[in-house]
Amino acid sequence: MPRYEILSEESMATLTLGWKRIVSEIGIEFMSPWAIDLLRENGQTVEGDNVKFDPEWILKQVAKAPSQFNLQARNPKNNVQIGGDSMVFGGVYGPPFVREGDVRRDATFKDYENFCKLAQSYDALDSVGGVVCEPNDLSLDSRHLDMAYAAATLTDKFFMGNVVTAQNAKDVIAMSEIIFGGRKSIENTPALISLINCNSPLRWDDRMLDSLREYVLAGQPVVVTPFLLMGAMSPVTIPATLAQQIAEALTGIALAQTLNPGCPIVFGSFLSNIDMQSGSPQFGTPESGIGLLCTGQIARSFNLPFRGGGGLNSSQTVDAQSAYQTMMTMMPTFLSGTNWVMHTAGWLEGGLVSCYEKFVVDIEILQSLMTEFTPLEFNVESLAFDAHVEVGHGGHFLGAAHTMERFRDCFYRPFLTNSDNYERWMRLGAKDTKARASEIYIKKLEEYVQPEIDPRMKQELDEFVAKRKSQLD
Amino acid sequence: MPRYEILSEESMATLTLGWKRIVSEIGIEFMSPWAIDLLRENGQTVEGDNVKFDPEWILKQVAKAPSQFNLQARNPKNNVQIGGDSMVFGGVYGPPFVREGDVRRDATFKDYENFCKLAQSYDALDSVGGVVCEPNDLSLDSRHLDMAYAAATLTDKFFMGNVVTAQNAKDVIAMSEIIFGGRKSIENTPALISLINCNSPLRWDDRMLDSLREYVLAGQPVVVTPFLLMGAMSPVTIPATLAQQIAEALTGIALAQTLNPGCPIVFGSFLSNIDMQSGSPQFGTPESGIGLLCTGQIARSFNLPFRGGGGLNSSQTVDAQSAYQTMMTMMPTFLSGTNWVMHTAGWLEGGLVSCYEKFVVDIEILQSLMTEFTPLEFNVESLAFDAHVEVGHGGHFLGAAHTMERFRDCFYRPFLTNSDNYERWMRLGAKDTKARASEIYIKKLEEYVQPEIDPRMKQELDEFVAKRKSQLD
Numbered sequence: 001m002p003r004y005e006i007l008s009e010e011s012m013a014t015l016t017l018g019w020k021r022i023v024s025e026i027g028i029e030f031m032s033p034w035a036i037d038l039l040r041e042n043g044q045t046v047e048g049d050n051v052k053f054d055p056e057w058i059l060k061q062v063a064k065a066p067s068q069f070n071l072q073a074r075n076p077k078n079n080v081q082i083g084g085d086s087m088v089f090g091g092v093y094g095p096p097f098v099r100e101g102d103v104r105r106d107a108t109f110k111d112y113e114n115f116c117k118l119a120q121s122y123d124a125l126d127s128v129g130g131v132v133c134e135p136n137d138l139s140l141d142s143r144h145l146d147m148a149y150a151a152a153t154l155t156d157k158f159f160m161g162n163v164v165t166a167q168n169a170k171d172v173i174a175m176s177e178i179i180f181g182g183r184k185s186i187e188n189t190p191a192l193i194s195l196i197n198c199n200s201p202l203r204w205d206d207r208m209l210d211s212l213r214e215y216v217l218a219g220q221p222v223v224v225t226p227f228l229l230m231g232a233m234s235p236v237t238i239p240a241t242l243a244q245q246i247a248e249a250l251t252g253i254a255l256a257q258t259l260n261p262g263c264p265i266v267f268g269s270f271l272s273n274i275d276m277q278s279g280s281p282q283f284g285t286p287e288s289g290i291g292l293l294c295t296g297q298i299a300r301s302f303n304l305p306f307r308g309g310g311g312l313n314s315s316q317t318v319d320a321q322s323a324y325q326t327m328m329t330m331m332p333t334f335l336s337g338t339n340w341v342m343h344t345a346g347w348l349e350g351g352l353v354s355c356y357e358k359f360v361v362d363i364e365i366l367q368s369l370m371t372e373f374t375p376l377e378f379n380v381e382s383l384a385f386d387a388h389v390e391v392g393h394g395g396h397f398l399g400a401a402h403t404m405e406r407f408r409d410c411f412y413r414p415f416l417t418n419s420d421n422y423e424r425w426m427r428l429g430a431k432d433t434k435a436r437a438s439e440i441y442i443k444k445l446e447e448y449v450q451p452e453i454d455p456r457m458k459q460e461l462d463e464f465v466a467k468r469k470s471q472l473d
Numbered sequence: 474m475p476r477y478e479i480l481s482e483e484s485m486a487t488l489t490l491g492w493k494r495i496v497s498e499i500g501i502e503f504m505s506p507w508a509i510d511l512l513r514e515n516g517q518t519v520e521g522d523n524v525k526f527d528p529e530w531i532l533k534q535v536a537k538a539p540s541q542f543n544l545q546a547r548n549p550k551n552n553v554q555i556g557g558d559s560m561v562f563g564g565v566y567g568p569p570f571v572r573e574g575d576v577r578r579d580a581t582f583k584d585y586e587n588f589c590k591l592a593q594s595y596d597a598l599d600s601v602g603g604v605v606c607e608p609n610d611l612s613l614d615s616r617h618l619d620m621a622y623a624a625a626t627l628t629d630k631f632f633m634g635n636v637v638t639a640q641n642a643k644d645v646i647a648m649s650e651i652i653f654g655g656r657k658s659i660e661n662t663p664a665l666i667s668l669i670n671c672n673s674p675l676r677w678d679d680r681m682l683d684s685l686r687e688y689v690l691a692g693q694p695v696v697v698t699p700f701l702l703m704g705a706m707s708p709v710t711i712p713a714t715l716a717q718q719i720a721e722a723l724t725g726i727a728l729a730q731t732l733n734p735g736c737p738i739v740f741g742s743f744l745s746n747i748d749m750q751s752g753s754p755q756f757g758t759p760e761s762g763i764g765l766l767c768t769g770q771i772a773r774s775f776n777l778p779f780r781g782g783g784g785l786n787s788s789q790t791v792d793a794q795s796a797y798q799t800m801m802t803m804m805p806t807f808l809s810g811t812n813w814v815m816h817t818a819g820w821l822e823g824g825l826v827s828c829y830e831k832f833v834v835d836i837e838i839l840q841s842l843m844t845e846f847t848p849l850e851f852n853v854e855s856l857a858f859d860a861h862v863e864v865g866h867g868g869h870f871l872g873a874a875h876t877m878e879r880f881r882d883c884f885y886r887p888f889l890t891n892s893d894n895y896e897r898w899m900r901l902g903a904k905d906t907k908a909r910a911s912e913i914y915i916k917k918l919e920e921y922v923q924p925e926i927d928p929r930m931k932q933e934l935d936e937f938v939a940k941r942k943s944q945l946d
Contacts, residue, residue, distance in 0.1 A: 004477045004808070011851035018856040029866040050866065104895065203867040232869050236876050236883035238849055240857035275892050276880045279871065282892045286845035286885050294849075314892040319905035320834050321890055323793035327800030328841060335477070335808075349895060361793050368801060372759035376711055376767075378484035383491040384713035393502040393523065394676040396705050398752065403709050407749045410709035412759050417794055419748050419755045419787040422577065422822060432792035 001373045004335035005297045006290075011239075012301060018243025019250065020055040027052035028202050028251045032209040035255055042258055053251060061254035061261075067303045068339075069221060069264035072189045073127075074179055075156035075451060080126050082193070082221065082266060083305035083339050089366060090129035090160070091119050092310075092346035092354050093195065098133055099317070099348055099355040101438055107133035107354060109146060115346065115354060116154035117448040118441060122345075122363045124370065129342060130160030130195065133354035142472040144168040145465045148175050152461065156451040161194035161215055165207065169194070169214035171468055176220075178460045187219040190264055193340065197270070198226045198248040200233040209255075216256045216263050223307045223340065224252035225268025228291075229281050232274050238287060242294055245269060253304070266340055267299035269308035281350050283312035284325020289332045296336025309333025310343030311362045314350050318357045318434040322348060323365075330365055334373045357437035360444075364416040371412040416440060474846045477808035478770045479763075484712075485774060491716025492723065493528040500525040501675050501724045505682040508728055515731055526724060534727035534734075540776045541812075542694060542737035545662045546600075547652055548629035548924060553599050555666070555694065555739065556778035556812050562839060563602035563633070564592050565783075565819035565827050566668065571606055572790070572821055572828040574911055580606035580827060582619060588819065588827060589627035590921040591914060595818075595836045597843065602815060603633030603668065606827035614945040617641040618938045621648050625934065629924040634667035634688055638680065642667070642687035644941055649693075651933045660692040663737055666813065670743070671699045671721040673706040682728075689729045689736050696780045696813065697725035698741025701764075702754050705747050711760060715767055718742060726777070739813055740772035742781035754823050756785035757798020762805040769809025782806025783816030784835045787823045791830045791907040795821060796838075803838055807846045830910035833917075837889040844885040889913060 007015075022028075027050040030036050036046055045052040068083025080088045098107040112135045119128035128151050135143050144162035151159035152175065162168040176191045177183050186192070196212045199205040215222050226248035228234045234241040249267050256265050271291035272283050292308050299306035309332065313325030326347075333341055345362035348355040376382075387402035397403050403410075416436055418425065429435075480488075495501075500523040503509050509519055518525040541556025553561045571580040585608045592601035601624050608616050617635035624632035625648065635641040649664045650656050659665070669685045672678040688695050699721035701707045707714040722740050729738050744764035745756050755761075765781050772779035782805065786798030799820075806814055818835035821828040849855075860875035870876050876883075889909055891898065902908075 001479060002477070004475070006474060006848075008851075011849070014851045014853065014856065017853065018858070021856075021858055022861055026861055026865070199867055201861070201864055201866065201868065201870075230870075231876060231880070231883070232871060235857040235860045235870055235873070236879050237855045237857055239851050239855040240860065240875075243856050244861065273884050276884060277886075278892065280892045280894060282884075282887075282890075286841045289845045290849065314890070315906070316891070316893075316895060316898045316903070317905050318793050319907065320791050320793060320796035320910075321906040323796035324800050324834070324838050324841075325890070327797050327804065328845070331800065331804045350892070352895070361797070365797050368759045368797075372762045372801070375479075376484070376763065378481075378487045378712050380487065380490065382710045382712040383487065383494075383716050384708040384710055385491070385494055387708040387713065388495055388499055388674070388717065391674055392499070393674065394672055395674065397674070397703075397708055398705060400708070402713075403704060406709050407704070410704070411746050411749060411755075413750075414755075417755075417787070417798070418789070419751065419753045419823070420789075421753060422789060422825070425789045430789070432790050433788070433794040434792065437793075 001375055003296065003337045004293060006293050007297050014239065015243050015246060015298065018239065019246035022243060022247040023053040023058060023251060024055055026202065028204065028247065030204050030209060031206040035209050038258055039255065058250050058254045061257040062250055062302055064257045064261045065253060065265045065304055066262065068305055070189050071158045071193060072180060072191050073156060073158040074152065078126065078157045080158065087338060087341060088126045089124065089341045089344040090127040091115060091125065091132045092343045093129045094131050095352055095354040096134045096136065097353045099353045104353060106136045108137045109135035111354065112147060113150050113154060114445055115359070116150050117445055118359055120155040120157065120451065121444050121448055124363055124366045125345060127157045127159055128155055130162065132346065139473050142469045145171060145468055148172045149461060149465050152179055153453055153458065154450060158191060161192040161220060163194050163196060163208065163211040166210035166214050169211045173214065173218050173220065175461060175464060178464060179457060190220045192220045194220065194222045196222045196224050196252065198252065200227050200248060201244060202248065204252060212256060213259060216260045219260065219263055221264035221266055222256065223266040223268040224249050224256065225270050225307065228271045230273035230287060231276055238290055241271065241291065242298065245271065245295065246298060265304065266307045267302065267304040269295040271295065272312065283314050283350055284328040286328065288312065289328050292329065292332040293336050296338060305339040307338065307340040307342065308336065309338045309341050311345060311347050311365065312343060313347065316349050318355060318361060318437065322358060323361065326362065326365060330369060334369050356441045357434050360416055360437035360440045361433060364414060368412055474848055476769065476810045477766060479766050480770050487712065488716050488719060488771065491712065492719035495716060495720040496526040496531060496724060497528055499675065501677065501720065503677050503682060504679040508682050511731055512728065531723050531727045534730040535723055535775055537730045537734045538726060538738045538777055539735065541778055543662050544631045544666060545653060545664050546629060546631040547625065551599065551630045553631065560811060560814060561599045562597065562814045562817040563600040564588060564598065564605045565816045566602045567604050568825055568827040569607045569609065570826045572826045577826060579609045581610045582608035584827065585620060586623050586627060587918055589623050590918055591832055593628040593630065593924065594917050594921055597836055597839045598818060600630045600632055601628055603635065605819065612946050615942045618644060618941055621645045622934060622938050625652055626926055626931065627923060631664060634665040634693060636667050636669060636681065636684040639683035639687050642684045646687065646691050646693065648934060648937060651937060652930060663693045665693045667693065667695050669695045669697050669725065671725065673700050673721060674717060675721065677725060685729060686732060689733045692733065692736055694737035694739055695729065696739040696741040697722050697729065698743050698780065701744045703746035703760060704749055711763055714744065714764065715771065718744065718768065719771060738777065739780045740775065740777040742768040744768065745785065756787050756823055757801040759801065761785065762801050765802065765805040766809050769811060778812040780811065780813040780815060781809070782811045782814050784818060784820045784838065785816060786820065789822050791828060791834060791910065795831060796834065799835065799838060803842060807842050829914045830907050833889055833910035833913045834906060837887060841885055
């Protein structure tokens with residue numbers, strides 16, 4: 001389907017002016033000494049932690065990045081392409097809490113495993129993502145091992161790298177080497193994609209930079225993502241925020257391309273706004289929708305894969321707001337042809353909560369939009385002239401031959417959406433969407449079948465995790 | 474904002490083939506003898522009730538219709554333009570039932586009046602529409618008078634004509650003449666827009682045709698609308714349905730242009746699909762979204778104003794489904810640049826229910842999308858370079874001068890959407906969207922102020938309604 005592009009050439013030229021001025025006149029801070037040294041060695045102007053850039057050098061570095069790349073999954077059927085025309089979807093990332101029904105509580109490793117199982121169970125989702133929820137009942141030092149192990153064994157889809165420390169990154173890379181048959185294999189076709197957030201405005205912090213370095217040197221793509229809540233981390237006007245976003249993303253990408261020229265990389269965007277009265281973050285806003293449409297176009301102008309969007313919302317529960325805000329970002333996610341979509345399923349409460357019922361709602365929304373954004377086939381046969389002849393005037397097409405041939409798959413078949421009439425709906429318990437979603441996820445977990453895994457690979461993973469835990473805990 | 478157009482030239486050519494074949498080889502039924510006579514006199518081939526058309530004659534007639542026109546409202550500030558770049562929004566149309574909270578019941582005239590008051594209270598809505606709900610407690614013969622009287626006096630926005638009988642149409646036209654100072658005034662600038670549905674497939678029934686004639690001869694625009702639930706009233710493939718839609722709409726429009734050449738008219742679309750397992754209608758489906766995007770493009774290709782979309786959904790209650798399905802049609806409604814949007818607010822349960830809470834949700838969605846689809850201003854000032862200089866690295870923009878100047882209106886300010894943190898939300902009663910919407914509409918009705926009305930005009934309307942009621946009841 002065509003992309004919906006809303007920026008004129010003049011607007012793009014204005015943005016170019018904007019980001020070039022930011023990187024060259026204000027500069028960007030890098031809190032890791034190795035990054036400062038590397039940028040100085042490459043001719044950029046260093047003042048303490050701050051680096052003032054030559055915009056043309058940035059563009060030269062950025063041009064080294066591939067416009068698309070593949071990611072391998074444990075099951076090759078689940079390999080994906082990031083970039084170009086493809087869209088790839090992962091679960092929510094980062095919430096410390098979980099909601100099921102009306103209970104909100106600390107997330108546990110059991111929840112983490114459950115979300116892995118759900119992600120495995122829905123074909124529409126390409127990955128559980130990374131930190132689908134924080135397993136708060138596990139040791140802080142070693143939970144990255146448990147999470148990677150769960151994602152690697154409960155799903156056979158690709159998963160994300162951990163970015164809490166450089167050592168965590170090394171551990172997860174080592175686990176990928178076990179899964180994919182050694183360093184060479186993941187250097188040839190990367191297996192981990194990792195989220196590197198900017199400490200916006202205009203600062204890359206050391207933890208993020210150090211994790212970035214580990215992944216980039218191992219040839220694993222990172223998603224270089226300015227973290228922009230307009231009004232707090234960026235100005236309240238969208239053009240100013242977009243200019244800042246380009247400045248932050250491109251400097252991170254230029255650094256990565258200097259570390260490892262040609263390494264796969266993604267132009268990331270996490271752009272919403274705060275409520276100017278309360279100061280609290282808002283998601284699924286019209287402004288975030290506009291930002292998303294613009295950013296897709298901007299990333300393409302640099303020939304880079306693009307990450308953004310997802311099912312973002314500020315709602316506390318799986319109600320109407322959670323759904324209309326999710327659509328307010330998911331629809332532009334599709335319209336802007338987003339290549340890597342984090343937070344596709346499960347996001348609630350501004351990203352503080354992974355919600356089981358929301359996960360199910362989001363899968364329904366995702367599948368519906370996949371249908372909506374599939375190009376139609378137009379030809380003389382699809383006109384079904386014979387059906388019109390058969391049915392004639394004032395009749396109905398229910399029993400027409402054309403209908404009979406196609407009724408099974410002519411329309412998207414929802415699994416959550418209900419179109420029962422009122423009497424039937426009442427008779428079946430008057431269940432709203434949240435109640436139905438609850439039944440669905442419980443059943444889905446009961447029916448879950450663990451994907452096969454090579455026993456030797458599993459043993460190696462077990463041993464690696466046990467060894468590292470004994471060193472860490 | 475640009476339109477999102479998804480049909481290629483080849484697809485459009487295929488559709489042209491399709492509708493031309495339907496009108497010329499199968500023909501369209503017209504159940505009013507006057508229509509048959511008129512079409513025969515104008516050279517079309519009549520066989521009983523069926524008319525086989527020369528497609529070129531249809532195109533010649535259709536070309537007489539204006540591409541846009543104005544509608545006058547009782548308060549000139551509420552006048553609107555239908556067509557071109559403008560989008561005009563009206564409330565739900567037709568439901569026999571009402572839902573408030575968890576109660577679903579027969580709609581009454583009190584409800585009708587309440588929805589008029591709500592429509593008047595929200596600036597985003599241009600009109601209450603027409604039958605915002607059926608006042609089942611009023612006499613069937615004369616309720617059109619009560620509805621038009623309520624819409625004309627409780628709001629000062631334009632409203633829709635009644636189409637149940639030709640006599641009803643005459644009555645509402647007569648009331649408009651009172652309001653706008655005579656026949657000449659409404660002939661110069663129309664005041665009523667009316668919904669004429671096709672009895673799809675391929676049949677125009679007599680009641681609809683007779684109402685169409687009244688309005689068209691009075692120079693009042695009608696919305697010529699094929700009523701298409703794919704699988705029942707049209708084939709299960711979208712191209713076939715689109716070809717049928719064009720055939721039905723254009724034949725109705727050609728008839729109107731033959732009755733009164735140059736009269737204002739709208740290419741209408743009501744296109745969704747049934748659930749192929751239960752046979753029940755579904756709304757807010759991906760297929761209806763695609764249909765909407767295509768139809769906007771098709772209507773523009775004939776240089777006609779376009780009606781479609783709205784907040785359609787199949788949900789029984791104001792839950793997540795009601796919202797994601799509404800967005801699944803409202804977003805394409807904007808993307809296709811729909812000129813006249815019926816069913817914008819209040820629609821629930823496949824159009825069987827006018828819901829107070831849904832009305833409020835829909836206004837929030839409408840206002841959000843209006844913000845999202847407002848073109849951005851891009852210039853050097855909007856880049857806010859000084860704000861970046863002021864805040865620098867790692868700071869925040871909350872207190873920046875640029876923020877202070879703009880914080881009141883830099884972002885859309887929601888009135889229903891909640892972004893409180895969890896603790897505050899719990900403290901305030903853990904209200905979901907439905908509960909909050911309920912409080913809002915009750916308060917809105919309490920605060921309602923009836924718009925001023927010229928006492929002489931009101932007296933004339935009173936007398937007219939009383940006289941007609943004494944004749945009818």
